[in-house]
Amino acid sequence: MCGIVGCIGRGDDTVNVLIDGLRSLEYRGYDSAGIALGPTLTVLRKAGELDALAEVVDANEPTGTYGIGHTRWSTHGPPNDRNAHPHTDENGRVAVVHNGIIENYAEIKSELEAEGVTFSSDTDTEVVPHLIARELADGVDAETAFHQAVDRLDGSYAIAAIIDSTETIFAARQGSPLVIGVGDNCTYLASDVPAFIEHTRDVIFLEDGQRVRADAEGYTVLDDNREPVEVDIETVSYTAEETGKSGYDHYMLKEIHEQPTALRQCFSGRADALDGTITLEEVGEIPQPDAVQFVACGTSYHAALYGAATLREMGIPAEAYLASEYALSPPPLSLGTLVVGITQSGETADTLAALRDAKSRGVTTLALTNTVNSTAARECDHAVYIRAGPEIGVAATKTFSSQLVGCNLLAEELVEGQLDLRPLIESLRNLPDDVQSILDSSAAEAIVEEYGDSDAYFFIGRGKNVAVALEGALKCKEISYEHAEGFPAGELKHGPLALVTPDTPVFAVVTGDDKRAQKTLGNIKEVQARGAPVIAVTDGESDAAEIADETLEIPETTERAAPVLANVQLQLFSYHLADALGRPIDKPRNLAKSVTVE
């Protein structure tokens, strides 16, 4: 999914209008962005979030009186500068932005290459500016050149183009959305109405096959025979943000509710429940490593802790490192070590630096990421995708759940000769429904009502649930701004217990009924003795629910799958706490979705 914008008639405001428009389309993708301005054709584009483009724009102060723009969620071709839109012809006379897929691009590309055209990106889109340039070279006028080029295309597209010194924007719709905004002496184009809703509410929804010519005089809608057609202008009244959130109050809540779907996608086609095998096709042949080092930051680091604990249980020495520390204080490694970087965006600068350090020392690297062809995916020897879909809320939710499943799949792929995997596969297959059952019945909101005005919140767990405790605390502080800390349960008495009071609820993650669970029950009593209320996040297998003051229940499952479920309860707690406190949940202060600086 990508977003395109365009505007003409706004004079010196053009750049701001385009950038603001792209910002409201970020839900359609945010891993590269660009703009092109006329009448003197100027193109600026940049991999990374829109802010990266905004910096380039600030530095270059481009000028123009009309232009087009694009924000991209990469599916084919990595999200780097050269694949960012707009794309141009060889002479830089034509700039094009495109959303959709041009199915016959390979055929057109080889035809153009045979004529001597040099391509400078991996995208399907780039054939369009070259086609237009070829028509122009044949001497036809700009508009005819655009129509002739579009006539050649098969597939789905919304396209907008500008041509040097032609004070016009040309656009076409076939299968991908494109709307016109009608302003006072100006015209807007976009994939979706939010891009220009702050400037005009008068909108034309184009039909497939229609094309647009917009210039200083206004706009004309044409049919695919290039004949002008009458169109109706409608007045819309929705606010920009609502569209992408499907009616949820926040992206975070939407993404929490998307977890059953995300987990299903992560797991789909990767396990054979009949013969009990797990296969990650992306990894191919990778020998069993002597040791595994995970590098990651923030929430992904908590997934790394879980992954390392899982591999250690399987007999593989494994550690999780904070990427920012790893790059500067690299631990020793042998050549048989595999270094795994976990990064949602695949662009986290600290994680990239750590992976590069590992690579420079000659070991195999692997990226576990949500973003196809991201920098991490391209630079590492292997990439495994968690397939969670775009995550827009700054606080990671569904991607953490999918990272945990990804760690399981990776561990089983890497380590040979495991016992019967069917129980694990069964529990991973059941995760979507187990998560759904929590979403259907969670008591997290009631816990917030009861304890939402406390001094601080502590989270404890043992084994893989340490990762859940740390993640629960991070989520809580990120979005509620309340003081929260997570600890391995046994560490409490070595210091943090001094902080525990009747006004500091303790969330104890207790799953199963093994030694770790039993010991954690002891820790629950420890904090209760200091007057702290305890909320057990538990599957009911141990006595945690009976001992604790409150319970957040999760379905019974395997020891590997339980942390995913416990974490969902804590996500809901943090969300409802932040909501009750009126925090800006999707955009917490000082934080950014993907941290691309070290």
Next chain:
Amino acid sequence: MSTFSAQADSRPSSAVVLAAGEGIRLRPLTANRPKPMLPAGTRPILEHVLNALIDAGINNIHLVVGYQANRVRSHFGATYRDVPLTYHTQTNQLGSGHALLQAREGSTDSFLLVNGDQIIDSRIVEAVRTTHTDAAAALAVVEGPQAADYGAVTLDGSEITTLSEQPTSGGFRLFNAGVYAFTPEIFETLETISVDRGELPITDALQALIDDKNHTVAGVRTDHFWMDATHAWDLLSLSRALLRRGWVDPPAIDGGDCYVDETAKVHPDATLVGPVVVDSDAVIEAGAVVGPYAAIGASATVGAGAVLRDVVIDTDTSVGPNTTASELVAGQGCAIGGAFTAAGGPADVVLEEQVYPDVDLGGVLSDRVEVGGAATLEPGALVGPDAVLGDGVVVSGQVDAGSEVVR
């Protein structure tokens, strides 16, 4: 909120879909989701409705959601098949007219209105879209025996002359298929109507338009496929009808009537008897015989040696080995132990103190029912969500949500 877009050809291209109602008569299957999200084959009813609209050329869809709205939102998101979806919340379900009013804001052009819980052929939508020109409203009219449930209609040429909610004479006659086209004037009409019985049905507004000499209401007669599931057992006939038509998502194997998603795993020693659909990541173990008329949902499991025919097994449900089930509806996330038996109807089903005689129903398991080994469902049994049926129990009649049946 957003507007309903009109096109150069003036046919409505927007639709309002009513998906806010629970579907009380489908309880206990609707404990966690509204009726439009119940399975038709292996996909929600609403998914079929949206497909019909989009196939008929609708490119802007407004969903009125209410009961368990998040289930609709998280399933479909902001767009479906590249068509933008705008959600409108109806906090209290006060009838279809009230639901439509929730989607009023900013509407300036003609639009369609359809029910999100009834399966319609896209040609019905197309016919209403095309017919709606001069009349104040148009509605699709189908002939069948269901007039008593959906409102009988009389036509004079192409004009509707009477609508009667509960016709006195039964039998085969014309009835309202719940596919409408309106101009924005309908909102003003709705506002003039007094609310009776705490509800504002859209048919009251239609009646007002019929009574008003200045307006006509066009009836669009069609004989294309239309089907509603009123009771849980109707999900079986709905699934059968869809399977017969091949209205399922996965591709047909070798051009036959076994539809299997490419991520599903079917053991080479299992037998599929068409028509049958097996959705994504479902597993059919060795020796199982599945079909005819079996809908196996995404990530569902059919255990070794199980024999299933005429069943709807929803997403994530696992059916134990050596189960024999016929005319069974199982909701999401059920865990059914081995050697389970649901032999099929007919049965007399009692619902809300009403007896439905001779229903072809083996039984209904709602979401996340846990069934022990060798349990038996007597024909017509209805088991509520999260109930636990112990080993070897024989269950008949109704089992309440969350209850445990030990013997």
